Amino acid sequence: MSGPRNAEDRLRRLLVMLPWLMEVGEAPLADVARRFEMTESQVQSDLELIAMCGLPPFVDEMIDVFVDDGIVFVGIPRLFTRPLRLTAPEAFSLLTSARTAMELPGADAAGALGRGLAKLAAALADAGLATTTTTTTTTTTTGGDIDDAAGVVVDLARPEFADHLAEAAASGTELEITYYSPARAEITRRSIVPRHVFADAGNWYVSADDDRSQSRRTFRVDRIESITATGRTMDVEATTSPGRFFEDADVDRATIRVSPDARWVLDQYPIDGVVELADGWAEARLPVSSDRWLAKLLIRLGPDAVLIEPAGESPAAAIARCMLDRYRPVAG
Amino acid sequence: MVDRIERLTNLLALLLETTRPLSLIEIAGDLDGQYPDADKARRASFERDKSALRDIGVPIETEIVGGGPFAGQTTYRIDRRAYELADLDLTSDEMRALQVAVAAVRSDSGKEAIWKLGGALGDERPPVSAMIPERPELPAIRAAVAARASIEFGYRGEPRTLDPWGLLLRGGFWYVTGHDHARGERRTFRVDRFDGGADGVLAGEPGSFERPSSFDPRTAFPADPKQIGYVADESTDALVLIDGLRADAIERELGADRIVERNDNGSILVSVPAGNLAAFRSWALGLLDHAVVESPPELRAHMIEWLTAVVDSNSEPGRR
Numbered sequence: 001m002s003g004p005r006n007a008e009d010r011l012r013r014l015l016v017m018l019p020w021l022m023e024v025g026e027a028p029l030a031d032v033a034r035r036f037e038m039t040e041s042q043v044q045s046d047l048e049l050i051a052m053c054g055l056p057p058f059v060d061e062m063i064d065v066f067v068d069d070g071i072v073f074v075g076i077p078r079l080f081t082r083p084l085r086l087t088a089p090e091a092f093s094l095l096t097s098a099r100t101a102m103e104l105p106g107a108d109a110a111g112a113l114g115r116g117l118a119k120l121a122a123a124l125a126d127a128g129l130a131t132t133t134t135t136t137t138t139t140t141t142t143g144g145d146i147d148d149a150a151g152v153v154v155d156l157a158r159p160e161f162a163d164h165l166a167e168a169a170a171s172g173t174e175l176e177i178t179y180y181s182p183a184r185a186e187i188t189r190r191s192i193v194p195r196h197v198f199a200d201a202g203n204w205y206v207s208a209d210d211d212r213s214q215s216r217r218t219f220r221v222d223r224i225e226s227i228t229a230t231g232r233t234m235d236v237e238a239t240t241s242p243g244r245f246f247e248d249a250d251v252d253r254a255t256i257r258v259s260p261d262a263r264w265v266l267d268q269y270p271i272d273g274v275v276e277l278a279d280g281w282a283e284a285r286l287p288v289s290s291d292r293w294l295a296k297l298l299i300r301l302g303p304d305a306v307l308i309e310p311a312g313e314s315p316a317a318a319i320a321r322c323m324l325d326r327y328r329p330v331a332g
Numbered sequence: 333m334v335d336r337i338e339r340l341t342n343l344l345a346l347l348l349e350t351t352r353p354l355s356l357i358e359i360a361g362d363l364d365g366q367y368p369d370a371d372k373a374r375r376a377s378f379e380r381d382k383s384a385l386r387d388i389g390v391p392i393e394t395e396i397v398g399g400g401p402f403a404g405q406t407t408y409r410i411d412r413r414a415y416e417l418a419d420l421d422l423t424s425d426e427m428r429a430l431q432v433a434v435a436a437v438r439s440d441s442g443k444e445a446i447w448k449l450g451g452a453l454g455d456e457r458p459p460v461s462a463m464i465p466e467r468p469e470l471p472a473i474r475a476a477v478a479a480r481a482s483i484e485f486g487y488r489g490e491p492r493t494l495d496p497w498g499l500l501l502r503g504g505f506w507y508v509t510g511h512d513h514a515r516g517e518r519r520t521f522r523v524d525r526f527d528g529g530a531d532g533v534l535a536g537e538p539g540s541f542e543r544p545s546s547f548d549p550r551t552a553f554p555a556d557p558k559q560i561g562y563v564a565d566e567s568t569d570a571l572v573l574i575d576g577l578r579a580d581a582i583e584r585e586l587g588a589d590r591i592v593e594r595n596d597n598g599s600i601l602v603s604v605p606a607g608n609l610a611a612f613r614s615w616a617l618g619l620l621d622h623a624v625v626e627s628p629p630e631l632r633a634h635m636i637e638w639l640t641a642v643v644d645s646n647s648e649p650g651r652r
Contacts, residue, residue: 007336011344012388014337016447023450035452046337053341055349055362062345079345082416083448087389088471090448093441094434095474096464096501101433104460113433116426123418151477153549155502156462160584169459180581185620187577199462201504225580267505267524292620299642300617307646314646323621324639327632 005042013038014050015084021065022077029070047072091124095152103156105166105197156199159222165206168229169194172236178225185292187225188212193234197221209234254288255309256297257281262304265297283308291315299323339366343381344390348415353395353407382408391415417448427451436461465506467523472533473508474499479538482513486527494519495541500549509552511541520554554608570606570616571626575599578622606631613638 017036021027033040044067054062064075086094098117101107108114168175174193181188192208195216199205204221253272258265260280272285288294298305298316307314342363347354356378360367367374382392391414397405422430431451434442436458443453469485476483477496484493493513500507506523526532574582576598583591586602593601606612616623616635625635 007340008384008388011337011340011384012444014341015388016444020447020450036447049335049337050341053338053345055342055346063341079348083450084389084415085391085417086445086448087441088475089441090389090445092471092474093437093439093466094430094445096470097433097437097439097442098430100437100462100464100501101429104436104458104462106460111429112423112425113429116422116430119420119422119426120430123420150498150543150547150549152474152499153501154464155500155550157502166460180577185577195459197460201463201465202502203504222581222585267522296618296620298646299620299639300614302638302642303645313648317643317646319620320639320642320646324636324643326621326624327636327639 010046014046015080017043017047018050018063018065018080019083021072021074022081024074026071026073029067029072032072043067043072086124092152094120095124096154099152099154100156103154103158104199105158105163156204157202158199159204161224161227162197162204162221164227165194165221165224166197169197169206170236172234174230174232174234176228176230177219179219180223180225182223182290182292182296184290191230192217192219252288253285253309254294254307255283255285257283257306257308258301259304262301265301265305269297292319295319339363340381340384342366344385344410347392347408347410348412350409353393353409355397355402355405355407359408420449422449432458437464439464439466441466464501465504465524467506467526469523469526469533470499470506472535473523476533476535477508479535480541480543481538482536482540484534484536485532487521487525489527492521494521495543497543497547497552498549499523500553502550502553507549507553509549518552520552568605568607568628569603570612570628570631571601572604572616573599573601573624573626574619575622578619582619601626609634 013036017032020035021032029040029043033043036043038046047065047067050063051065062079064078066073095117098113098120101113102109102117165175167173172193174191176189176191178187178189180186191211192206194206194208196207197204198207205218206221206224207216207218209215210217210219256265257277258281263280263282266274266282266284269286272287275283277283292315294307295315295318298307298314299320307316343359346359346362354362356375359378360374367377386392391410393409393411393414395407395409397403397407427449428451430449431446431453434446435453438461446453473483473496475481477498480495482493482495484491486492494508495511495513496508497510498508500509507520508523509518509520511517512519571592579598579600582602583600586604590602590604591600592603595601604612604615612631613635616625617638625632
């Protein structure tokens with residue numbers, strides 16, 4: 001933890017710390033430091049500095065705060081008793097976080113989160129941050145929060161098994177799953193202990209201890225075909241940050257050219273680099289988890305993509321032939 | 333020499349406490365010796381402090397004196413009601429729910445907001461989380477949606493004016509849907525393709541449009557990612573045969589009511605909207621040899637033609 005150190009960041013942190021201290025009256029220095037993610041010496045020096053601030057006729061008396069023997073004491077609150085209003089990015093972040101949490105497994109829309117969100121939306125509307133009190137249009141009577149709900153929507157498209165996996169992660173339940181691996185076009189059966197379920201870039205993943213590989217693996221939830229509990233329960237571990245699915249430096253690379261219509265590929269997938277070509281075409285180098293994955297991309301893009309590397313027959317040819325075979329009527 | 337924080341704090345306190353707007357001369361007088369004496373240096377230091385305070389969210393109001401000996405001078409104050417956070421009256425379980433929400437999304441600005449509300453993230457580590465992409469344009473767009481203010485922005489090098497109706501996070505990207513002034517119809521834009529970051533979004537007058545009462549960003553969203561910035565067409569259905577290996581997954585994806593037929597070998601026949609040709613084709617091709625388009629005939633012919641072209645362009649020696 002290295003706290004904020006430039007003047008603006010230090011002041012901003014002080015302006016949230018002071019109202020909280022005035023509310024509680026006194027608090028151990030260590031608690032204050034942990035709560036606001038600073039070191040104890042940073043908290044102490046910033047508080048000592050702020051205590052020296054003052055205007056005539058209250059020089060040195062404006063903010064009555066001191067640290068003694070590891071405890072922070074606050075005297076009579078005068079200034080900075082209320083926190084500064086939320087900034088637009090903070091308000092956006094808080095609302096989005098709450099809306100996102102509503103989309104996560106186990107969310108109770110009618111419960112504490114829903115009520116907290118409603119109060120927040122109403123307060124932001126009053127403060128002019130959300131439904132900035134504009135003209136009295138016909139919509140205002142229906143309530144700011146209902147209106148605002150259509151203003152920011154988080155759609156995480158949660159697959160069916162996400163809830164089950166989240167429960168298992170919370171309880172340490174071991175599950176037997178069948179998992180479709182597109183890289184090998186096969187279904188495997190394995191026992192996993194889910195540790196963390198997360199949504200990232202439009203997909204859901206479960207990070208789990210996998211018996212087949214004897215390691216922590218990340219699985220895409222929509223590729224899990226079935227789930228049954230094995231009846232065994234493991235210790236629940238403190239969750240660690242999940243990694244991203246595709247951050248693998250070791251996988252093979254391919255170079256493809258894409259037309260202007262297929263440029264969305266450059267946004268959709270992780271790519272190493274892009275070279276702009278004539279007529280809006282672009283050449284990109286991208287990691288390829290398997291030949292089958294690359295073939296799928298090329299088949300979907302059709303005339304909008306050309307494989308440059310690897311040289312030789314493109315993996316798309318064999319698979320496209322095989323797909324064409326399925327369109328031919330079976331004899332007899 | 334006074335520490336910068338001390339001067340900033342004193343300036344903040346002075347402007348909060350004052351009963352009338354103060355000029356820079358008066359401010360420098362009250363903060364005796366903290367600002368340089370020379371006019372130019374004093375103005376520069378003060379402007380720097382003022383923008384530092386505004387950056388952290390302090391609403392400093394300016395006013396030009398109308399008459400008298402100081403006519404034309406700029407004066408400054410902070411309206412305490414605008415400065416202070418309104419009391420949300422959160423119960424402890426509501427506060428906790430918001431803390432868990434922010435922890436699940438791991439947002440830094442969300443954390444600052446929680447601190448202001450009197451909470452703290454502590455060691456919250458929910459077993460479920462979501463990565464929400466942060467874009468500098470979003471707070472400004474959201475504010476414009478709420479205020480019913482039009483926005484101007486550059487999109488792939490082209491200037492656009494939009495009445496923003498709503499923001500939608502879907503598939504890992506943020507989209508804004510609204511009425512495009514120049515096109516005269518509804519359009520959807522991907523926010524990360526805006527040109528120019530937070531400063532690239534210019535909001536107009538609040539209350540400049542009304543949002544259709546039935547608007548929902550989820551249903552207004554075009555079906556095909558390639559159509560972002562365009563309009564989606566109406567829909568017709570195709571019948572697709574899915575083999576046994578992918579049948580369960582597709583049933584989960586589409587829902588059981590899309591299944592027209594279940595076969596003994598485990599395969600299923602499903603009915604899928606295909607009005608948007610590019611989106612449908614991309615979906616069906618993504619299933620590779622696990623799916624065959626059965627009808628309508630012209631769609632089946634289109635798939636065969638497409639695959640034949642892929643075979644030709646990807647085979648040796650046809651390949652360049």
